[in-house]
Amino acid sequence: MNTQVFEQALQNLQLEHHQVFKHETERATFDLKTYLSERKNQVEAALKQSITVVYPEKIYEAMSYSLLAGGKRLRPILCLASCELSGGIVEMAMPTACALEMIHTMSLIHDDLPAMDNDDYRRGRLTNHKVYGEDIAILAGDGLLAYAFGFVVSKTKEVSDTNLLQVVSKLSYAVAATGLVGGQVLDLEFEGKQNIDIETLNFIHAHKTGALLEASVVCGAILAGANDEVLQRLSRYARNIGLAFQIIDDVLDVTATSEELGKTAGKDEKAQKATYPSLWGIEESKRQARRLVDEANVELIPFQDKAIPLMAIAEYITNRTH
Numbered sequence: 001m002n003t004q005v006f007e008q009a010l011q012n013l014q015l016e017h018h019q020v021f022k023h024e025t026e027r028a029t030f031d032l033k034t035y036l037s038e039r040k041n042q043v044e045a046a047l048k049q050s051i052t053v054v055y056p057e058k059i060y061e062a063m064s065y066s067l068l069a070g071g072k073r074l075r076p077i078l079c080l081a082s083c084e085l086s087g088g089i090v091e092m093a094m095p096t097a098c099a100l101e102m103i104h105t106m107s108l109i110h111d112d113l114p115a116m117d118n119d120d121y122r123r124g125r126l127t128n129h130k131v132y133g134e135d136i137a138i139l140a141g142d143g144l145l146a147y148a149f150g151f152v153v154s155k156t157k158e159v160s161d162t163n164l165l166q167v168v169s170k171l172s173y174a175v176a177a178t179g180l181v182g183g184q185v186l187d188l189e190f191e192g193k194q195n196i197d198i199e200t201l202n203f204i205h206a207h208k209t210g211a212l213l214e215a216s217v218v219c220g221a222i223l224a225g226a227n228d229e230v231l232q233r234l235s236r237y238a239r240n241i242g243l244a245f246q247i248i249d250d251v252l253d254v255t256a257t258s259e260e261l262g263k264t265a266g267k268d269e270k271a272q273k274a275t276y277p278s279l280w281g282i283e284e285s286k287r288q289a290r291r292l293v294d295e296a297n298v299e300l301i302p303f304q305d306k307a308i309p310l311m312a313i314a315e316y317i318t319n320r321t322h
């Protein structure tokens, strides 16, 4: 990492690189690709075990169809990384990591419905309602959402009840009208309207996309018993990467193919959605995403070497191709 904002922050703090990253070699040799792939495999294995198909099979199959359809598993991985940064271990955070993916998947199932974004493809396969019908797709989403909360409570081990309650509360507000639902309502309201200002666009995405990403990072730290100062820092990191993530999502909708994305590309323009590229253009959008990632990583400086995975994930967010 060698970007202006980050370097400037080090200068302001009168710190040299080697003072932040005590084990420069560890940082230089950190292999994000291997890290992400190992974490993803752990999450996939836990998700596979999370749902047992029983009677009435149809609904469990519909839930599993979308939950086990791949995806980057970014939210669970952020949760695990944040838990480890805060001194916890992967096992403490895995049930919450799975619940985050259940909630995220339910939001994708509902987002793809004809009444919302109306899409036929997601994660490289037909959307849930295209396979199971709208009625079952709505119920599969409902089933995943409700199950996620029970799963966290019943499966989490070695975490105090107080911390667990805080996690449940955080997840709830990230989903509710204070989070995803509120963001989606405004997103629908502004569809086809070009007179949106940047504050409203930011509000939509801070809620629709950012809230669950922030909950992913903060819940990992809560599970590990992090103090308020750490939680605040990680929350600012996550809010910045959340917006950067959405900016790049909008850019990829213009620049990537449907095959690369595993969903229909070019949808935003077709739906006449106001997006970051439509407000700023592609190049400025990328610059803004870069700036947000730098600002996110500045928050992690005090954690020194322990922050290497989260810093690398923030970098990945701006460089990703799908």
Ligand code: GRG
Pocket (backbone or CB within 6 Å): 070, 071, 072, 073, 074, 104, 106, 107, 108, 110, 111, 116, 123, 145, 175, 180, 181, 184, 208, 209, 246, 249, 322
């Ligand atoms: C949550 C109760 C409740 C209802 C849902 C439909 C809805 C309300 C909200 C929409 C939320 C939504 C779909 C936001 C978009 C977030 C986003 C950028 C998704 C893509 O995430 P990736 O790229 O996808 O991480 P993968 O497939 O890799 O997991």
